[in-house]
Amino acid sequence: MTQNAKESFRQRGTGPALAAKVRTLAPTMPRSMQRVAEAVAADPAGCAQLTVTALAQRTGTSEATVVRTARVLGYPGYRDLRLALAAFAAQQQSGAPASVTADIAVDDPLADVIAKLAHDERQTLADTAAGLDVSQLEAAVGALTAARRIDVYGIGASALVGQDLVQKLLRIGLIAHAHSDPHLAVTNAVQLRQGDVALAITHSGNTVDVIEPLRAAFDRGATTVAITGRPDGAVARYADVILTTAVRRESELRPAAMSSRTSQLLVVDCLFVGVAQRTYEHAAPALSASYEALAHRHSPEAPTAR
Amino acid sequence: MTQNAKESFRQRGTGPALAAKVRTLAPTMPRSMQRVAEAVAADPAGCAQLTVTALAQRTGTSEATVVRTARVLGYPGYRDLRLALAAFAAQQQSGAPASVTADIAVDDPLADVIAKLAHDERQTLADTAAGLDVSQLEAAVGALTAARRIDVYGIGASALVGQDLVQKLLRIGLIAHAHSDPHLAVTNAVQLRQGDVALAITHSGNTVDVIEPLRAAFDRGATTVAITGRPDGAVARYADVILTTAVRRESELRPAAMSSRTSQLLVVDCLFVGVAQRTYEHAAPALSASYEALAHRHSPEAPTAR
DNA sequence: TCACACCTTGAAAGATATTTTCATCACGCC
DNA sequence: GGCGTGATGAAAATATCTTTCAAGGTGTGA
Numbered sequence A, B: 001m002t003q004n005a006k007e008s009f010r011q012r013g014t015g016p017a018l019a020a021k022v023r024t025l026a027p028t029m030p031r032s033m034q035r036v037a038e039a040v041a042a043d044p045a046g047c048a049q050l051t052v053t054a055l056a057q058r059t060g061t062s063e064a065t066v067v068r069t070a071r072v073l074g075y076p077g078y079r080d081l082r083l084a085l086a087a088f089a090a091q092q093q094s095g096a097p098a099s100v101t102a103d104i105a106v107d108d109p110l111a112d113v114i115a116k117l118a119h120d121e122r123q124t125l126a127d128t129a130a131g132l133d134v135s136q137l138e139a140a141v142g143a144l145t146a147a148r149r150i151d152v153y154g155i156g157a158s159a160l161v162g163q164d165l166v167q168k169l170l171r172i173g174l175i176a177h178a179h180s181d182p183h184l185a186v187t188n189a190v191q192l193r194q195g196d197v198a199l200a201i202t203h204s205g206n207t208v209d210v211i212e213p214l215r216a217a218f219d220r221g222a223t224t225v226a227i228t229g230r231p232d233g234a235v236a237r238y239a240d241v242i243l244t245t246a247v248r249r250e251s252e253l254r255p256a257a258m259s260s261r262t263s264q265l266l267v268v269d270c271l272f273v274g275v276a277q278r279t280y281e282h283a284a285p286a287l288s289a290s291y292e293a294l295a296h297r298h299s300p301e302a303p304t305a306r
Numbered sequence C: 001t002c003a004c005a006c007c008t009t010g011a012a013a014g015a016t017a018t019t020t021t022c023a024t025c026a027c028g029c030c
Numbered sequence D: 001g002g003c004g005t006g007a008t009g010a011a012a013a014t015a016t017c018t019t020t021c022a023a024g025g026t027g028t029g030a
Helices: A002-012 A017-028 A031-042 A044-048 A052-058 A063-072 A078-094 A110-131 A134-146 A157-171 A182-189 A208-219 A234-238 A256-278 A280-295 B002-012 B017-028 B031-042 B052-058 B063-072 B078-092 B110-131 B134-146 B157-171 B182-189 B208-219 B234-238 B256-278 B280-295
Strands: A150-154 A176-179 A197-202 A223-228 A241-244 B150-154 B176-179 B197-202 B223-228 B241-244
Touching: A017 A031, A017 A078, A017 A110, A031 A044, A031 A052, A031 A063, A044 A078, A052 A063, A063 A078, A078 B078, A110 A256, A110 B110, A110 B134, A110 B256, A134 A197, A134 A223, A134 A241, A134 A256, A134 B110, A150 A157, A150 A182, A150 A208, A157 A176, A157 A197, A157 A256, A157 A280, A157 B157, A176 A182, A182 A208, A197 A208, A208 A223, A208 A234, A223 A234, A223 A256, A256 A280, A256 B110, A256 B256, B017 B031, B017 B078, B031 B052, B031 B063, B052 B063, B063 B078, B110 B256, B134 B197, B134 B223, B134 B241, B134 B256, B150 B157, B150 B182, B150 B208, B157 B176, B157 B197, B157 B256, B176 B182, B182 B208, B197 B208, B208 B223, B208 B234, B223 B234, B223 B256, B256 B280
Parallel strands: A150 A176, A150 A197, A197 A223, A223 A241, B150 B176, B150 B197, B197 B223, B223 B241
Antiparallel strands: none
16 A cells, blocks of 8 residues: 555645646536535645544535545545645645736736736646546547548637647648538538547537537547547547546636637647657658748748847 | 644745754754654655654654654644655655656657646746736737727637637627738728727748738728737837747747747737726626527536536 | 436444553663 | 663554445436
C-alpha cells in the first residue's frame, strides 16, 4: 500500500489536477458525493484540516460517503486525499491572489477583467491537460491518422473549433470536412464507413444536432470520437473514443463558450500534433509548403520592420 | 484542538520555515528525536508518505519519539506535521519542470505533447494579459459599444477568431459582421463611416488581405482597431487602436496558429466582456434569452443524469 | 401502475493509525 | 556505588479511517 499511496500521491498531488478532477467527475457522482467533492474543491485548505468525521458532518453526509468520494477522485482513501488537499492549498496560495479567482463583476475595471479572464483560461488549460486520458487521445490520433476521410461536427462556438481542426488536418494532407449544418452533417455522415472517422465537439455532451450525425456515422461503422465536457452525456453513447475537456463554473459575464472553447482547442492541438508526429514524413513538407504558399499574401515590409 | 491545529498549520505550513526550525531546534533535542527531525528535513516529500510507525522504523526509533518530535517542531501531533510536510513539498516543486519548456519533438509521447502544449498556451495567455494596454482596450471597448456597425476582418486561423468575436457581439445585440473574403471585405468596408468600427485580426501584422479593408475603413473615417502580434507591422498604419497579442517562438510541430490564436481569443473575450459590462442593461437579458433559445437543442437527459 | 433491479446512503463494526501511559534504561552527579 | 533526572520504546488507549451491510430511493420495464 505504501507504494500505491506514494504513486497516487505523486501523480495527483500536483496542484490543479485536483480541482480538475472534481470538476470533471462531480457531475457523474451521486448527490451526496457531489456535496463532498464540491466542499473539497471550494475550500481545499479548510478541508485539509478536517477528519473524515468532521468533513462528513460539514457536508451533511457520512464517513463512508467521504471515503467513497476520495476513492472516486483517485486516492486510495481519505487520508491521501487530505494530504493532497494540503499540498494543493500550499501550491495555490503561492500562486494567484484570491482576487483573480473571484467572479467578474459588472463594475470591474478592464484591468481586472483581463486578469480574471486570463487566470480562468490558464486554469482551464491546466485542468484539461491534467484530465485528458492519454490512452483515449492515443486511440483518437491513431484513428485520425489511418482515416480515409474525417468528418467533424460542431455547432455554435464548437463549430469554430471544428473548423480549426479541419484547417489543420487539411494542411498536413488529410481529408477532413467540418459540418455545422445538422442536415448536411447527417447526409454526409451516412457516407462514412469503417476506417473513417467522425468527430463530434460538444461542450454539453447533449447537443442533438451534433449527436445525430455522430450516431449515423457510428451506425455505419466509422470510428467515432467525442470532444466533450460531459463524458457522461448522451454523446458518449455513440463515441468509441471520448476526450474530456475541463468544465468550469460559468456566470453571467463569463459564458461557458469562453473556457470550454479554450479546452477544446487544446485537445484539438494535441490531436493535430499527434497526427503530425505519426505522419511526419509527409506532414513536415506539407506544412512548409503551406507557409510558403502564404508568403506573398503578406506585405513586402520586412517582418522585423521599424 | 481543532482551532489550535488550524492555526499552527497556517503558521508553519508555509515553506522554508520548516527546515529552519529543524536546524534551530535539533541541537537541543535528544538523540533519537534529532534523527527524526533530520530525516524530516532531508526528505519532506518522502516523509509525508509515511505513517508514524513507518517513520519510526526508518529512523530506528519508536512512534512515541516521532510524536514527541512533531510536538517540539510546533505541531499538535504527527498528523499535522505530516500535512505540513505535504504542503511544504508541494510548494517546493511548484515550478514547472524544465522538460515542458522544451520544444516538441517528433518522438515525444503524447503525454509530453499535452504537457508542452498546455504549458505553452498558458504562458502565452500570461504574456498577453501582461502586455495588453488597458487604455487601448478601453478605447476599443468604447468604440465597439458606440458603433452603429462593426466589421471584422481575419484570414485563415484569424478568421475563426473573428467569427468568434462576431458571434459574441451578435448575442448581446450589436450589429457585427465577419469577413474572410478579401474582396467582399473591401466592398463592405467602403460602406463604413465615422462612428463605425473596423477590426482587423492578424498575427503577422502584415496580412495584405486584412490590411486592405482596414485601410478602406480608415479612409472612410471609421474607428479602426487591430489585434496583432506585431504592433510595428503594416497594419498599425491604419489602426486607431492597437491591441497587442503575445508572440511566441514557433517551430515545426508547433505552428504559430496555436499560440497566436489563444492570445487573440483572450483579447476577444476581454473586448466582449468590456462591451457587455457597458451595455449590461441590454446585454444581460439578451444573453439569457440566447441560452434559453438553445435549450431545446439539447437532448432531454437531465444534466445530472446517471 | 406495480414490481424488480440497481444504485445510493448512513450506521455500525472492523481495521489502522496516532497518542498516551508507564516501566525501563542510561547517564551524570553526589 | 547509589540516586535522581531525563530519554526511550512497548503496549494500552484513543482517535481516525475503512469496510460491511441493510435500509431506502430511483428509474425501468412489464
